[in-house]
Amino acid sequence: MRPRPDVAALVAKARDGDVRSVARLISLVENGDPALPEVAAALAPYAGTALVIGLTGSPGVGKSTTTNEIVRVLRAQGKRVGVLAVDPSSPFSGGAILGDRIRMQDHTTDPGVYIRSMSSRGQLGGLAAATPQAVRVLEGAGCEVILVETVGVGQAEVEIASLADTTLVLLAPGMGDAIQAVKAGVLEVADVFVINKADRPGADATYRDIQGMLGLGERAPGEWRPLVVRATAVKAEGIDDVVAAVGKHQEWLSRTGNLVTSRERRAAVEVEAIALGVLRARIGDLRQGTALGTLAAAVAGGEIDPYAAADELIKGL
Amino acid sequence: MRPRPDVAALVAKARDGDVRSVARLISLVENGDPALPEVAAALAPYAGTALVIGLTGSPGVGKSTTTNEIVRVLRAQGKRVGVLAVDPSSPFSGGAILGDRIRMQDHTTDPGVYIRSMSSRGQLGGLAAATPQAVRVLEGAGCEVILVETVGVGQAEVEIASLADTTLVLLAPGMGDAIQAVKAGVLEVADVFVINKADRPGADATYRDIQGMLGLGERAPGEWRPLVVRATAVKAEGIDDVVAAVGKHQEWLSRTGNLVTSRERRAAVEVEAIALGVLRARIGDLRQGTALGTLAAAVAGGEIDPYAAADELIKGL
Numbered sequence: 001m002r003p004r005p006d007v008a009a010l011v012a013k014a015r016d017g018d019v020r021s022v023a024r025l026i027s028l029v030e031n032g033d034p035a036l037p038e039v040a041a042a043l044a045p046y047a048g049t050a051l052v053i054g055l056t057g058s059p060g061v062g063k064s065t066t067t068n069e070i071v072r073v074l075r076a077q078g079k080r081v082g083v084l085a086v087d088p089s090s091p092f093s094g095g096a097i098l099g100d101r102i103r104m105q106d107h108t109t110d111p112g113v114y115i116r117s118m119s120s121r122g123q124l125g126g127l128a129a130a131t132p133q134a135v136r137v138l139e140g141a142g143c144e145v146i147l148v149e150t151v152g153v154g155q156a157e158v159e160i161a162s163l164a165d166t167t168l169v170l171l172a173p174g175m176g177d178a179i180q181a182v183k184a185g186v187l188e189v190a191d192v193f194v195i196n197k198a199d200r201p202g203a204d205a206t207y208r209d210i211q212g213m214l215g216l217g218e219r220a221p222g223e224w225r226p227l228v229v230r231a232t233a234v235k236a237e238g239i240d241d242v243v244a245a246v247g248k249h250q251e252w253l254s255r256t257g258n259l260v261t262s263r264e265r266r267a268a269v270e271v272e273a274i275a276l277g278v279l280r281a282r283i284g285d286l287r288q289g290t291a292l293g294t295l296a297a298a299v300a301g302g303e304i305d306p307y308a309a310a311d312e313l314i315k316g317l
Numbered sequence: 318m319r320p321r322p323d324v325a326a327l328v329a330k331a332r333d334g335d336v337r338s339v340a341r342l343i344s345l346v347e348n349g350d351p352a353l354p355e356v357a358a359a360l361a362p363y364a365g366t367a368l369v370i371g372l373t374g375s376p377g378v379g380k381s382t383t384t385n386e387i388v389r390v391l392r393a394q395g396k397r398v399g400v401l402a403v404d405p406s407s408p409f410s411g412g413a414i415l416g417d418r419i420r421m422q423d424h425t426t427d428p429g430v431y432i433r434s435m436s437s438r439g440q441l442g443g444l445a446a447a448t449p450q451a452v453r454v455l456e457g458a459g460c461e462v463i464l465v466e467t468v469g470v471g472q473a474e475v476e477i478a479s480l481a482d483t484t485l486v487l488l489a490p491g492m493g494d495a496i497q498a499v500k501a502g503v504l505e506v507a508d509v510f511v512i513n514k515a516d517r518p519g520a521d522a523t524y525r526d527i528q529g530m531l532g533l534g535e536r537a538p539g540e541w542r543p544l545v546v547r548a549t550a551v552k553a554e555g556i557d558d559v560v561a562a563v564g565k566h567q568e569w570l571s572r573t574g575n576l577v578t579s580r581e582r583r584a585a586v587e588v589e590a591i592a593l594g595v596l597r598a599r600i601g602d603l604r605q606g607t608a609l610g611t612l613a614a615a616v617a618g619g620e621i622d623p624y625a626a627a628d629e630l631i632k633g634l
Contacts, residue, residue, distance in 0.1 A: 040622035267626075279596050280593060293581070293585060
């Protein structure tokens with residue numbers, strides 16, 4: 001058995017900027033450590049102190065490079081920055097193939113930047129549950145801006161991106177990404193679209209596609225209309241515009257009161273996910289862990305229907 | 318208020334092959350009707366009477382055409398066939414864009430084939446919860462083989478595909494699909510790979526890629542090694558081989574006892590999902606529906622941590 005972590009000491013040291021303590025706390029989160037509720041309790045006072053930027057897009061679109069350049073701009077503004085590179089790996093494979101984690105050599109010696117990649121092993125509810133806790137760790141460690149970078153544009157990624165105050169969706173010309181983005185529901189979560197690799201052929205067409213699709217949607221008065229920005233991250237071009245667009249969105253969030261309401265909405269999703277995770281674990285433990293299997297065999301054999309079986313489980317809780 | 322459906326009468330008529338009753342029952346499932354537990358109870362005795370084939374793959378890979386041709390072969394064998402074309406649409410957009418539903422004109426006048434497309438609106442737990450109930454309706458209606466076709470290779474699709482006894486994963490040459498399949502964890506759920514459009518350049522390379530990846534995995538003695546079959550569905554070529562491969566897998570399932578154990582495992586997932594859906598609804602109803610929102614506001618404000626908030630909810634159940 002691993003020794004129980006001294007959570008209070010870890011949080012105190014993380015507050016003082018001790019990188020190893022931050023790393024340890026995020027590991028506790030990532031692994032779904034039994035001390036997690038204690039960690040969350042210790043970090044609660046610092047909730048909401050950082051602005052959280054989500055960054056998502058298909059593989060190859062230039063997420064790591066763009067993140068790297070955004071960090072550079074934020075550092076030049078004197079902000080303390082945290083980066084979470086989230087890897088929604090296969091539930092089966094452990095993510096070895098997706099694991100081409102972020103490498104940001106430019107910032108590794110800068111004490112004002114904390115960079116961490118995360119995967120979903122261990123944690124009940126997966127990354128959707130673990131990511132907000134990791135954000136809290138970085139908030140507790142004094143990060144003023146936290147970038148959450150996720151691979152891909154599937155539903156899990158949309159969930160993770162939606163944990164952010166401002167969500168950037170990266171597209172690149174010629175990848176059919178505009179259409180894919182719509183299919184995956186990314187259009188609805190994006191606050192700012194970044195057409196990366198804007199020096200390539202087709203960038204104008206992608207720009208027009210996105211603007212066209214944004215024009216189609218109905219928008220209530222006062223609702224946010226996503227901004228579309230062109231950048232070439234690999235040449236550090238257009239990144240100031242990206243950061244400015246994020247700033248505009250965050251100004252809008254604060255002015256309209258949407259910052260508070262959307263954070264409350266996200267907290268509701270988070271609390272519900274934790275509660276369901278706990279209930280799921282209790283269901284698994286019923287009758288020394290045999291209840292679900294016995295009922296499932298009866299369902300597969302046609303002796304009982306799955307709703308009646310589910311009722312049995314709930315009665316047992 | 319809609320009148321409460323006469324479930325017993327609907328099930329009796331569906332048993333007699335009345336297509337409208339089958340359609341009505343699937344609509345009840347799809348819409349998460351309050352009568353769902355009653356429908357499930359009436360259908361329980363017919364559970365497990367059909368063989369369920371899952372069919373998944375990226376957009377454009379030829380799923381509808383392949384499904385169409387598989388149905389043709391099964392009909393030639395005299396089997397009654399059900400097809401569920403499942404659309405795991407965006408949680409945001411309602412799936413209008415993904416909704417290029419299956420069209421299978423060849424079979425619409427054949428009373429031995431029932432074809433239905435489904436989306437996830439309404440049902441607690443989404444399609445992962447609704448699909449097994451729809452399968453039970455088709456079993457109840459006397460289908461001997463049920464094809465469940467899903468778009469894409471994301472996690473939701475993997476879940477749906479894994480409801481099947483035998484899962485076919487379709488790939489096409491030159492789409493980078495082999496690598497995508499691995500990333501999405503599809504390699505682990507596929508029982509049979511179909512390299513469709515096998516008359517196109519690159520088909521051999523895709524075939525070798527998949528065979529190579531299958532060779533890399535460790536396999537216990539007696540474990541199933543996925544088959545890889547080439548087909549050109551649009552020319553009706555290779556479909557007999559696909560159906561034969563499915564037959565081999567199903568023979569293996571029966572011989573080894575894996576048919577029973579895997580159906581029990583699936584029933585466990587299903588029962589758990591229903592139970593969690595019910596608990597989720599109860600959480601939402603706590604204190605006239607205000608409990609979660611109030612706790613979430615406290616979490617967002619840093620007054621309480623999310624684990625403590627979740628505990629509060631659970632205590633209230």
